[in-house]
Amino acid sequence: MPFKTVAVVGAAGSLGRPIVQALLAAGFKVTAVARESSTSTYPEGVEVRKADLRSVESLTKAFAGQDVVIMTPPNTESGNQILFVDAAVAAGVKRFLPAEWGHNTRPGKLSGPMADMLSDKTKTVDYLIEQAKQHPNFTWTGIATRMFLDWCLANYNIFGINFPAKTAMIIDSGNALTPTSSLPFVAQSVVAVLQREGQTANRYIDVVEHHVSQNQLVRLIEEEAAVKLAVTHTTSKEVARIRDEKMAKGDWTAFIEELQVFGLSDGVDRWVKEEEIANAELGLQARDIREIIREFVKSQSA
Ligand SMILES: NC(=O)c1ccc[n+]([C@@H]2O[C@H](COP(=O)([O-])OP(=O)(O)OC[C@H]3O[C@@H](n4cnc5c(N)ncnc54)[C@H](OP(=O)(O)O)[C@@H]3O)[C@@H](O)[C@H]2O)c1
Known part of the structure; x- marks a missing residue:
């Protein structure tokens, strides 16, 4: 049923x-x-x-x-x-x-x-x-779903990008690709799972909309918002140091630095292979990443 x-x-x-x-x-x-x-x-x-x-x-x-x-x-x-x-x-x-x-x-x-x-x-x-x-x-x-691309751009500067301040803090090279999904994509995945009740029962499912790097995000935001972000650089080692300092004080916001180290540092292959994700099985269509960024920029100026 x-x-x-x-x-x-x-x-x-x-x-x-x-x-x-x-x-x-x-x-x-x-x-x-x-x-x-x-x-x-x-x-x-x-x-x-x-x-x-x-x-x-x-x-x-x-x-x-x-x-x-x-x-x-x-x-x-x-x-x-x-x-x-x-x-x-x-x-x-x-x-x-x-x-x-x-x-x-x-x-x-x-x-x-x-x-x-x-x-x-x-x-x-x-x-x-x-x-x-x-x-x-x-x-x-x-x-x-991995990191929510739109939510993480708008909250806690998780991608290192502070759009209202027009700044970007790049971790390591900024080229590390991380898997992401936008909120509408996540919502579609829920509907698709419930519409396929038989085949999705008792399963752990991965969905990914886009793999993206910090440098790509900076470029897309600069193009879509017609602004220049003031870029600074840091290292994942330094971000981990801040994380550890916060953890020692019991500060839950250490989770933000851990998300950055876990998701954005160099030297880790985070690519989720086609055969490991259920996008095709669930009939999920990734939106053009530029469209997601355009919507994010629009939401920031609303
Ligand atoms: N992958 C990512 O990047 C990412 C990003 C954000 C969130 N998430 C995940 O998404 C899930 C939802 O997070 P969210 O950020 O959407 O949550 P949220 O916006 O903070 O959720 C607030 C909602 O939760 C309800 N709620 C129930 N118990 C609550 C409590 N003790 N304190 C505050 N609100 C409570 C509130 O309902 P009422 O006030 O009506 O009861 C309200 O509807 C979490 O599992 C989170 O880990 C993932």
Whole structure:
């Protein structure tokens, strides 16, 4: 039976919003499961159920009648996903999409501090694998998208580019290619997964829209915005030093420097091969990268 009803946790967030839009456009019935304190608003047609996000009982009620649960709460909440899984199983949910949405967190795919920083995500997928074995009607799909190109350009200068200040800090050579996906592409991947419920059950899937380097991004932004960015240079060693200093102080923003070291430093082959990604299987079309940058530039001047 095709999936019809989809509950989204974090439906008003940066990722939740485009996913909800894409689900509505594809004809799914969407329910936003929000915190009791939430004041978020949603597009027409979205049912809202408030719940205590720390209570399996409350979440089980909120998930009643839902075929699918999609997790898009903030990264800081990824450690609490186990109770959402328990609630989904108890409510008879058929498919659970955990809050992956980034680097592939399967064992052996991460290294260094990133493995520790994303360990809650890894544990959630391990737990889902076990739960699916015990409950044959319960299935899961994990989607690794790598860095969100548009979001990472607009937030925390993750690509080293500070568009409002018109600066770019290049790490090492700036030529390292890193895999990325834009938010609309990620949202399309979710719809495509749910429309292929049989073939996507109990699988961890990689999707990648573009491999891109910092130097390419600087050039594209300069061309699309008709500006010159003031470029400075640093090394991944120096970025790692700042990361370690922050980690020693328990400062969560060390994650930003780790994203930069993990994703942008020289000397690592990050190319995700065609046969490792599910783009073709899911019928996903990459948008022209220039179009993504144009949209980013436009959003910055709005
Ligand atoms: N790959 C990448 O580059 C990248 C970038 C960003 C995010 N991500 C991933 O995408 C996922 C979603 O992140 P996001 O940035 O979209 O999240 P976000 O914008 O911070 O999400 C906010 C949403 O989460 C809900 N929420 C539930 N519990 C919350 C809590 N304790 N505090 C604040 N909000 C809470 C809020 O709903 P209510 O207030 O309505 O309850 C709101 O709808 C995460 O798994 C994150 O790791 C990946």
